[in-house]
Amino acid sequence: MNTVETEQLEIKLLLEALYHRYGYDFRQYSQASIKRRVLHYLSKTNHDAISALIPSLLYDEKSFKSFLFCVSVTVTEMFRDPWFYDTLQKEVFPFLKTYPFINIWHAGCATGEEVYSLAILLKESNLYDRAHIYATDFNDRALQKAKDRIYPLERMKDYSTNYQKSGGKFSLSDYYHAQYDAVIFDAALQKNITFANHNLATDGVFSEMHLVLCRNVLIYFNRDLQNRVLSIFRDSLCYNGFLCLGSKETLDFSGVRNSFIEVARKERIYQHKNDRGRLER
Amino acid sequence: MRDKSYQALVIGASAGGINAIASLLSGLSTRFTIPIMIVQHRLPVLNLFLTQYWDEAGIFQTKEADDKDSLQSGIAYIAPPNYHLLVEQDKTLSLSIDPKICYARPSIDVLFETASDAYQAHLIGVILTGANNDGTAGLRRIKAHGGLTIAQEPNTAEASTMPQSAINSGAIDKILPLTSIASFLNNLL
Numbered sequence: 001m002n003t004v005e006t007e008q009l010e011i012k013l014l015l016e017a018l019y020h021r022y023g024y025d026f027r028q029y030s031q032a033s034i035k036r037r038v039l040h041y042l043s044k045t046n047h048d049a050i051s052a053l054i055p056s057l058l059y060d061e062k063s064f065k066s067f068l069f070c071v072s073v074t075v076t077e078m079f080r081d082p083w084f085y086d087t088l089q090k091e092v093f094p095f096l097k098t099y100p101f102i103n104i105w106h107a108g109c110a111t112g113e114e115v116y117s118l119a120i121l122l123k124e125s126n127l128y129d130r131a132h133i134y135a136t137d138f139n140d141r142a143l144q145k146a147k148d149r150i151y152p153l154e155r156m157k158d159y160s161t162n163y164q165k166s167g168g169k170f171s172l173s174d175y176y177h178a179q180y181d182a183v184i185f186d187a188a189l190q191k192n193i194t195f196a197n198h199n200l201a202t203d204g205v206f207s208e209m210h211l212v213l214c215r216n217v218l219i220y221f222n223r224d225l226q227n228r229v230l231s232i233f234r235d236s237l238c239y240n241g242f243l244c245l246g247s248k249e250t251l252d253f254s255g256v257r258n259s260f261i262e263v264a265r266k267e268r269i270y271q272h273k274n275d276r277g278r279l280e281r
Numbered sequence: 282m283r284d285k286s287y288q289a290l291v292i293g294a295s296a297g298g299i300n301a302i303a304s305l306l307s308g309l310s311t312r313f314t315i316p317i318m319i320v321q322h323r324l325p326v327l328n329l330f331l332t333q334y335w336d337e338a339g340i341f342q343t344k345e346a347d348d349k350d351s352l353q354s355g356i357a358y359i360a361p362p363n364y365h366l367l368v369e370q371d372k373t374l375s376l377s378i379d380p381k382i383c384y385a386r387p388s389i390d391v392l393f394e395t396a397s398d399a400y401q402a403h404l405i406g407v408i409l410t411g412a413n414n415d416g417t418a419g420l421r422r423i424k425a426h427g428g429l430t431i432a433q434e435p436n437t438a439e440a441s442t443m444p445q446s447a448i449n450s451g452a453i454d455k456i457l458p459l460t461s462i463a464s465f466l467n468n469l470l
Contacts, residue, residue, distance in 0.1 A: 004398050004426070008370065030375040032367035032395040037379070075380050219348045219364075219376045248348050248361055248376050 010050035011035055017054050022064060024138070025201040026071070028225035037071040044070070065141075072139045074216070077158070078113045078151075078172075081247050082165035084215075085121060087267040089167050092242050093125050096210060102131040105209045105236060107200060107229075108217035109135040112146025113159075116175075117166070118213070119189045124169045128192060134207065136198035143195050149185040153178055200229045209236045216246035223253070230256045237272040244269050287429065287469055288403040289315050289352065289368075291396045293389030293419070295322040295411030297439025299331065301459055302409065306339030306357065308463025313470055316352040317341065318368070318396060320360045320387045322411070332359055350374045360387035367395040383415045393419020402427030405469070407462060408453075409433045411443030420452040431465070434458045 001009070011034065015026045026034055038050060047053055057064050079085050096102050109115045115135045122128040137143050156172065163172040176183040198206070200217065212233045218226050233243050234256045243251075243260065245268040251257050260270040294302055298321045306317075323331065335357065336343035344350075346358040352372050360366035364376040365387050382388040393406050393416060406423040408416045410433060420430045430453050435441035437458040447453050457465055 002401070004401060007398075030367070030369060030377075032369050032375055032398070033365075033377045033379065035398075036367075036391065036395070075378055216378050219378070223349065248346075248364060250347065253349070 007050060011038055014050060014054055017058055021058050028222045029220055030222055033220060041067055041070040069139060069141045074110045076110050076113045079117045079159060079162035079166045080114060082162045084267045085166035087264045087269065089121055089125065091263055091269060093127060096127055099210060100130060102127065103207060103209045104131055104133045104211045106133055106135040107212065107214040109137050109146060110142050115146065115193060116185050116189055119193065120175055131192055133193045135193055135195050138197060138199035140197060143197065147195050149190060150182050153181050153183050156183060201225060205232055205236045208238050209241055210238055211242045212237055213244045215244060218245065218249045227255045230254050234259050234272060239272060241272045242269060286403060287315060287405050289396060289400050290317045290405045291393055292319045292407045293393065293416040294409035295413060295443055297410035303335055303338035304459060305463050306335055306341060309339060310467045311340055313467055314354040316354055317357040318366065318392055319357055320366060320389045320392045322385050346374050348376050360392065365391040367391060368399040370399055372399060383413055385415050389416035390419040394422045397422045397426050397428060404428035407431045408444050408447045410438035410440050412440040413443060414446035416443060417447045417450050417452065420447050421450060424452045429454055431455045431457060431462060
């Protein structure tokens, strides 16, 4: 067995151990990125082999929490892919307007930048007051940051540009207050958002939704886990509800493809239509 | 040459790379039938233009990589803007939005290191023009796994820092002027 194979085995054992000890399931994550993240965590410890992490992570819950943060942190930005938000407003919002009450699930919301982006656009379309956004992630530290609504001031220039390209009607600075090198977004944006811990690898459906957004999360999963998660989204969505994925993610090769029609190809927006695919089988 | 078969080629470039990669791809022969993966640092807006430009330059179909693509011969896969490109053990591609590395996403190191894990001694890594040191760590991994590493001769590069950094690290097997890299690669297969 060469080094690469030994490392694969060590990672397999580590992920298996963590699943049985803590219930966090990384076993169906894409191997290449989980390995990079584990090695990154390893480099910050004084261990020199992946397998040496097992005892310390099993016995020391605090170490596990740092590990969890380290291996799950994703980098997001406000109005990432502005063209997506522009199309969302044009193609999806008119449908949402026909409902008296709108349930939205933002799955894998990380530190919240994209949740507040959506909240702002809903406000500008007079949809916010009848909307409820469930913003979920399995990383409690990320969720706390999302609840705090505080982001670095230096990012606002890029975010403002993104906001304008997304079809924002006013100025992004209308929604935050700056102090020193940070900004805090208005508490009013958070009024109809519930931040909650939900793990896509192990948890299931919790409410009926009109819109589900899960962007750049599926790329971290293998095909089996992708299919599990997409089934949860389908089962959560009402008839005619919308699903939005990341710009490099697709339903095309998934088991739920026949339950959806494509609304916007480049933006990866799909609409739940029927379960024909399931019935035909 | 060493008696072994190469199964994939990875290319990394930064400043000046758009023309350098076009020149390299246009020199490869029809016998060069292993998958190619490319990371070029760039502004996101340039991407569609890039894929087209390189597609026209070479005999290869050039494709912006999608999540879970299976690597196929005769296709050059380009890392999408704002994503890292990774290779899985089963020779499929995956993407990530992990933090930037050396200020770059896509990162050359991320592609080279994961491709090296997947292909080990059967991988060729080529580092071209660029003004930073991305790629050096990845080439060290390729060399450590017994793969073949090539750097563009720095004085033929629009920006010499990147190939020079790789050469200085001792990770490079062959230093070649840009115009000779394609014919050298053709003779390997």
